[in-house]
Amino acid sequence: MEWVTRLENSLDYIEKNLTDEIDFEHLAAIARCSTYHYQRVFSYMVGVPLAVYIRRRKLSLAGVELQQGAKVIDVAIKYGYESPNSFTRAFKKQHNITPSQAQQEGSLLTSYPRIKFHITIKGDEEMEYCIKTKEAFRIIGAKKALSTDIEENFKETPLFWQQVATDGTLEKLIPLMTQEPKGIMGVSVGFESDFEDKKEVSNNKELSYYIAVASDQAVPENMEEYIVPPFTWAIFSGQGAMPQAIQELEKKIVTDWLPSSGYEYANGPDIELYLDANPANAVFEVWLPVVKTN
Numbered sequence: 001m002e003w004v005t006r007l008e009n010s011l012d013y014i015e016k017n018l019t020d021e022i023d024f025e026h027l028a029a030i031a032r033c034s035t036y037h038y039q040r041v042f043s044y045m046v047g048v049p050l051a052v053y054i055r056r057r058k059l060s061l062a063g064v065e066l067q068q069g070a071k072v073i074d075v076a077i078k079y080g081y082e083s084p085n086s087f088t089r090a091f092k093k094q095h096n097i098t099p100s101q102a103q104q105e106g107s108l109l110t111s112y113p114r115i116k117f118h119i120t121i122k123g124d125e126e127m128e129y130c131i132k133t134k135e136a137f138r139i140i141g142a143k144k145a146l147s148t149d150i151e152e153n154f155k156e157t158p159l160f161w162q163q164v165a166t167d168g169t170l171e172k173l174i175p176l177m178t179q180e181p182k183g184i185m186g187v188s189v190g191f192e193s194d195f196e197d198k199k200e201v202s203n204n205k206e207l208s209y210y211i212a213v214a215s216d217q218a219v220p221e222n223m224e225e226y227i228v229p230p231f232t233w234a235i236f237s238g239q240g241a242m243p244q245a246i247q248e249l250e251k252k253i254v255t256d257w258l259p260s261s262g263y264e265y266a267n268g269p270d271i272e273l274y275l276d277a278n279p280a281n282a283v284f285e286v287w288l289p290v291v292k293t294n
Contacts, residue, residue, distance in 0.1 A: 002293055003264050006031045007045075009116040010038070015114055018058050019078050030240060035119050036188075036207070039150040041265075044251040046115055049151050056112035062087075063109040066102040075099065077220045126259055129236045131290070136230045140176055141212025141288065143224045144171050147187070157186070157209060158243055164211045172220065177213040183285075185212050186272040189226060204219065231289040232267045234261070238286065242279045246272060247287055263290040 010030040014022060027050075028038035042050045058079040065075050076087035076099075084099075091099050095109050102109060144160045146153050164170050173184065190207040210226055219225050234257075236248040258265070266287030274281035 004117050004259050034267050037265055041254045044254050060111045063102050066099055070098040102135050129234055132235055132290050133232045137228050138210040139272055140215045140223055140225050141210045143211045146207040146209050176215040176217045178213040178216050181273055183273045183275045184277055188270040228269055234288045234290045236286045239283050242282045246284055264293050266291040
């Protein structure tokens with residue numbers, strides 16, 4: 001419940017700052033998680049990316065002010081648009097009318113109200129998981145730099161898997177799989193955040209994604225190594241067509257299991273472990289670093 005409360009507090013911050021530039025890092029600090037994890041949780045729980053939600057809220061309030069007689073240029077500037085033209089395009093996309101039409105009596109607008117986070121206990125689907133504490137382990141594999149834009153990463157990561165599968169890298173990884181956990185892994189690193197007195201401290205970590213295996217072998221040319229730190233992991237099992245199956249499982253973890261689990265996200269690497277990488281019916285695990293709530 002504390003996790004949900006912190007998410008609610010982050011929404012309060014958004015509402016109080018809709019006429020300013022909203023700092024995603026500050027939102028994550030309120031929720032006490034990394035910026036990347038905050039955006040992912042938000043997208044899963046709300047159904048739209050954080051940036052889209054903020055834009056919709058701004059344009060909803062802008063529509064109200066226009067109906068109350070405010071000038072288009074004043075409203076555009078107030079809600080962060082550099083020109084009336086860019087404001088008009090965004091406004092029309094949401095409301096299906098122009099700002100000047102919104103000023104007319106009887107105009108029909110589309111409003112997006114402030115959301116609220118809450119726990120919904122469904123109990124209609126089983127989720128198999130275990131809690132496991134594991135010492136640090138070493139992985140070897142192909143590495144790709146990631147963006148701080150989570151939506152961009154959702155597009156780029158599947159393309160990276162295609163590249164590794166077709167250029168022979170994936171085949172070269174199999175013989176290097178000498179340690180636990182056994183399987184091909186997708187590991188997101190660098191999204192951790194440190195906190196001091198409940199404020200986020202930037203640590204300028206490189207955001208990266210590895211397609212790798214746990215190994216004690218020498219690092220081949222054109223590959224890199226990474227040491228996964230020791231963590232307590234919540235490990236969930238899944239099976240199905242990719243990437244939909246694993247995306248659905250990850251969504252259920254953060255929306256259904258995490259809020260009422262007695263654990264919270266521990267700001268560590270995220271791991272996808274593929275035991276059978278058949279894209280039509282993959283067998284996989286999702287490893288989420290967790291810590292017990294206070």
